[in-house]
Amino acid sequence: MPAGETQLTVVEPPLRLARAEDIAWDETADVVVVGFGGAGACAALEAVERGGSVIALDRFAGGGATAYSGGVVYAGGTRVQAEAGVADSAQAMFDYLSLEVGDAITPATLRRFCEGSAADLEWLMRHGVTYSRDAMLDKTAYPPDRYGLYFSGNEKVPRYKQVAAPAPRGHRATGRGFTGQAYFAALRASALNAGVRLLPHAPVRRLILDGDGEVLGVEAQVLPDAVRARHAELYGKAGPLPFTGDQAEAAIRAAQALEREAGGERRRIRALGGVVLAAGGYIFNLEMLREHRPLLAENFRAFLRLGSMGDDGSGIRLGQSAGGAPAMLENVFVNKLIAPPEGLLKGVAVNDRGERFINEDAYCGFLGAAIAEQQGGRAWLILDHKGFWRVVRQCLRLRDRDLFKMFLVPTLLNILRGGTRRAGTLRRLAGKTGLDPDRLERTVAANNRAAAGGVDPFGKSPEHVRQIAARPFYALNLSLANPLGFVQLFTLSALRVDEETGEVLRREGGAIRGLYAAGRNAVGLCAQGYLSGMSLADGVFSGRRAGACAAARAAGSTAAAAPPEAVRD
Numbered sequence: 001m002p003a004g005e006t007q008l009t010v011v012e013p014p015l016r017l018a019r020a021e022d023i024a025w026d027e028t029a030d031v032v033v034v035g036f037g038g039a040g041a042c043a044a045l046e047a048v049e050r051g052g053s054v055i056a057l058d059r060f061a062g063g064g065a066t067a068y069s070g071g072v073v074y075a076g077g078t079r080v081q082a083e084a085g086v087a088d089s090a091q092a093m094f095d096y097l098s099l100e101v102g103d104a105i106t107p108a109t110l111r112r113f114c115e116g117s118a119a120d121l122e123w124l125m126r127h128g129v130t131y132s133r134d135a136m137l138d139k140t141a142y143p144p145d146r147y148g149l150y151f152s153g154n155e156k157v158p159r160y161k162q163v164a165a166p167a168p169r170g171h172r173a174t175g176r177g178f179t180g181q182a183y184f185a186a187l188r189a190s191a192l193n194a195g196v197r198l199l200p201h202a203p204v205r206r207l208i209l210d211g212d213g214e215v216l217g218v219e220a221q222v223l224p225d226a227v228r229a230r231h232a233e234l235y236g237k238a239g240p241l242p243f244t245g246d247q248a249e250a251a252i253r254a255a256q257a258l259e260r261e262a263g264g265e266r267r268r269i270r271a272l273g274g275v276v277l278a279a280g281g282y283i284f285n286l287e288m289l290r291e292h293r294p295l296l297a298e299n300f301r302a303f304l305r306l307g308s309m310g311d312d313g314s315g316i317r318l319g320q321s322a323g324g325a326p327a328m329l330e331n332v333f334v335n336k337l338i339a340p341p342e343g344l345l346k347g348v349a350v351n352d353r354g355e356r357f358i359n360e361d362a363y364c365g366f367l368g369a370a371i372a373e374q375q376g377g378r379a380w381l382i383l384d385h386k387g388f389w390r391v392v393r394q395c396l397r398l399r400d401r402d403l404f405k406m407f408l409v410p411t412l413l414n415i416l417r418g419g420t421r422r423a424g425t426l427r428r429l430a431g432k433t434g435l436d437p438d439r440l441e442r443t444v445a446a447n448n449r450a451a452a453g454g455v456d457p458f459g460k461s462p463e464h465v466r467q468i469a470a471r472p473f474y475a476l477n478l479s480l481a482n483p484l485g486f487v488q489l490f491t492l493s494a495l496r497v498d499e500e501t502g503e504v505l506r507r508e509g510g511a512i513r514g515l516y517a518a519g520r521n522a523v524g525l526c527a528q529g530y531l532s533g534m535s536l537a538d539g540v541f542s543g544r545r546a547g548a549c550a551a552a553r554a555a556g557s558t559a560a561a562a563p564p565e566a567v568r569d
């Protein structure tokens, strides 16, 4: 197989039985959770709290992308905010998110999420996740260790704050550096203490259905003890690290070969209430990425893929194997961080034509998505002499060690080795970068008029609109193919679900009885666009919903009848 290719996800067609009694099941539980990352842990905990017995399986040891993450949960009107002196409400959060989430979910679901988010945070705290009461109010892509709150989206951008009172809603779990590890460790410990049975190194290979297409359970491959250490070692070679694209692809192929050759026991597990698919997205399945986002797949070596080797698309494939309908699989979070240092926000981002295409102070995921829409994914940030040296000074003066490592080292590397161009005039800069010179001059002139008291045509906050006039001029390379751009990706959409219950929907309509999806396996709150904290928050929201409804179904009430209120605290 050529370098850079992976096999398709190893998911087998379902085993179809006339009746559940037709086979001897190896184990039985009320709820079976496929994938023990953030959403899976929440589903398992919720189900067990509601009296259900739960078996959770993970292809590896559990944790998934959640354990690698920043541990930020988006929530509003919370006790943490109040104790930090931040005024906020579910209504303000709803007003803001209504502008951001698109129409992948209904307004009623968004309202339920907003109104329940403070309770979801309390629930997380009850399960051991902790938050500091310090709020960081400057713009940052991720706050230093001492902060528990920050503005994690576009809340302060003028066109949003005109509509919704801004508040810092990114709740960052306490800990050092990226705190997804601490966030997941708390949920894992709580779930295991509560009686959730975890089967690690047990990839689910197929679903088991009855004659009516209802999901009865799963069949998993439980890997022998002898190969688990090697399996875990390979897992560690694919993750959110720069310059490791080929290493990750080789490790993925090696893990698939090991699973194929190791054999192990096939175990059939009956789920009396339902199977919850919580097996993550598909960013480490290049084949699927090629199918849905060819430009991103082509440049995969340049990116940090924000996920774990478990993001292999198998949850989506399992859902499809039972007739589930995926939607919007092309939606990928393309993250281009430029602040800190905030001096970069004062430049103008242009495409090949020399035209601006976004307000540079937009949320970093919006900037990345907008670059991905430009011809060839190419873009440059234009600065003048003053602006360029302001950025360099900001990089060198930053005292916080974590921020320095996370943002300023990448910025300096890009400036020094990423293909930065310098020229005495804008026309010559255009010549060196392949931009249209006339349009570039017009773009910079328009920026300078806005800086002189006009209005920025893209709605950038006035404090970031500055003259670009002092020679020489600089162009920093923001293009997707630039490996020193450190662009980050993860997939956002998956299987369509009933928004009241989390049941997976069929292509032809109607729910698949006994099958639920959560987190990055379900179309959810961030299916059409992600803001920091929305994926973990959606994992809590959709995980708890699926866990509650599957447990209710096992207890004899119909899942569809479980009112949303019953799913909330």
Ligand SMILES: Cc1cc2nc3c(=O)[nH]c(=O)nc-3n(C[C@H](O)[C@H](O)[C@H](O)COP(=O)(O)OP(=O)(O)OC[C@H]3O[C@@H](n4cnc5c(N)ncnc54)[C@H](O)[C@@H]3O)c2cc1C
Binding pocket: 034, 035, 036, 037, 038, 039, 040, 057, 058, 059, 060, 061, 062, 063, 064, 065, 066, 067, 068, 069, 070, 071, 072, 073, 074, 178, 202, 203, 204, 205, 240, 278, 279, 280, 281, 305, 306, 307, 308, 309, 310, 311, 312, 314, 315, 490, 518, 519, 520, 521, 532, 533, 534, 535, 536, 537, 539
């Ligand atoms: C560096 C980084 C920073 C991030 N920061 C944030 C943040 O601060 N806030 C935020 O909201 N989002 C953040 N994200 C995104 C977020 O982490 C993920 O989108 C989210 O964790 C996905 O959760 P999940 O439960 O759906 O999947 P995961 O947490 O990835 O869990 C899926 C699990 O399923 C398992 N699995 C896969 N296939 C199978 C199978 N066939 N059988 C059994 N098990 C299987 C996997 O091994 C894995 O453990 C970040 C991501 C990264 C990598």
